[in-house]
Amino acid sequence: MSNHLAAPSTELLDFAGMFPRSVIDVHYYTLFDNKFSTFTVQQNIDYVRNTIANDLRTLSRRIGALTFVGEWVAEWKVSGATKEDYQRFGNAQMDVYRQATFGRAYWTYKNVNNHWSMEWMRKNGYISLTNA
Template structure:
């Protein structure tokens, strides 16, 4: 199953998935499609990943809930003046938001 994109409850499918044997929920987190991220600086985007995304992941990866995975993510975003080093830092944050 895949959650809807956008500002929705990431656990909206948990009641259904919990009742189905072998179900998995595909979660998608994007900074690209939200204007609030586009208005942030490079560092603010990276800080969001470290300070908020890890909490969001913890919310959907509990032992009492269905199996979840991040099926897709992108490193593209609409922040102006982004250098290669900025993209690398952003990718590093996305690979390990708990670091």
């Protein structure tokens, strides 16, 4: 089950709780929310490690439904971000999204936008799947 795009991640918790072994698909679109463009590199990373991590913990504790993080990318609206910044941001997401009890999925394997492409991110040393 997937929430409405603008809805809080808890939108379907009560409903999903009625179905054993159901899965709630959550998406954390930091790329498309303008507030993140005002954040520094570290504030973006802290948001993932704190706010999103707390949200996933809440989802996992409230009901028996499993959680799946879909469509995440290591892309953001931080101008002047270095390769190391992208690595730290991607690693923060992978660390936090490991909490999802049904898994996680990068947006796509191949994409013309480099940071949206898992293939490009791996080949160019931005993301390592050995830590995923």
